[in-house]
Amino acid sequence: RKRLGILISGRGSNMAALIDAAAAPDCPWQVVLVASNNPDAAGLARAAAAGVPTVAFSHKGTAREAFDVRLTQALRAHGAEWVALAGYMRLLSPAFVADWAGRLVNIHPSLLPRHKGLDTHARALAAGDREAGASVHHVTELLDDGPVIAQARVPILPGDTPETLAARVLTVENRLYPKALAKAMTDAE
Numbered sequence: 054r055k056r057l058g059i060l061i062s063g064r065g066s067n068m069a070a071l072i073d074a075a076a077a078p079d080c081p082w083q084v085v086l087v088a089s090n091n092p093d094a095a096g097l098a099r100a101a102a103a104g105v106p107t108v109a110f111s112h113k114g115t116a117r118e119a120f121d122v123r124l125t126q127a128l129r130a131h132g133a134e135w136v137a138l139a140g141y142m143r144l145l146s147p148a149f150v151a152d153w154a155g156r157l158v159n160i161h162p163s164l165l166p167r168h169k170g171l172d173t174h175a176r177a178l179a180a181g182d183r184e185a186g187a188s189v190h191h192v193t194e195l196l197d198d199g200p201v202i203a204q205a206r207v208p209i210l211p212g213d214t215p216e217t218l219a220a221r222v223l224t225v226e227n228r229l230y231p232k233a234l235a236k237a238m239t240d241a242e
């Protein structure tokens with residue numbers, strides 16, 4: 054089984070989906086570490102409750118490159134071979150991306166290449182889009198860029214707000230991420 058590290062900044066529902074999926078006997082990964090740049094991330098408690106080691110250090114006052122070196126050190130110390138970003142809300146340094154190239158994936162709540170960056174749901178509504186969704190993609194140095202592994206679509210409904218749309222997208226995110234990660238790992242073999 055591939056040893057997977059997960060980076061989070063907050064709630065951790067996608068992290069939990071990846072941890073839960075690893076309970077299946079044929080799952081191609083085991084989660085060896087959850088790391089956060091936010092010591093208050095709710096996902097940390099959820100990971101600990103599932104018996105997964107966690108580490109958190111605030112990025113405040115630390116240069117991005119130095120912070121990312123600490124992340125890589127923590128991941129290596131736990132033997133991580135792959136890294137999944139799950140609501141990790143910081144841009145990663147080019148050195149981090151190079152270190153994990155080909156084994157670094159992210160989930161983004163839009164149908165990439167549409168709506169990279171923040172406030173995706175408000176922008177999908179403002180653009181008059183008829184559908185929204187989520188994308189799992191390989192990570193490059195550019196924000197929410199890199200080859201798409203898999204996507205899931207949801208309709209945008211009359212009366213949707215950014216909140217109702219986010220909730221609908223999150224439901225499919227939590228199902229999409231384990232499937233897409235399994236595909237990425239199989240494709241990489």
Ligand code: GAR
Nearest residue numbers: 063064065066067139140160161162
């Ligand atoms: C998810 O919607 C994820 O796609 C998004 O943050 C949320 C985290 O939720 N990520 C990004 O916007 C990255 N650019 P979670 O903590 O419950 O997984």
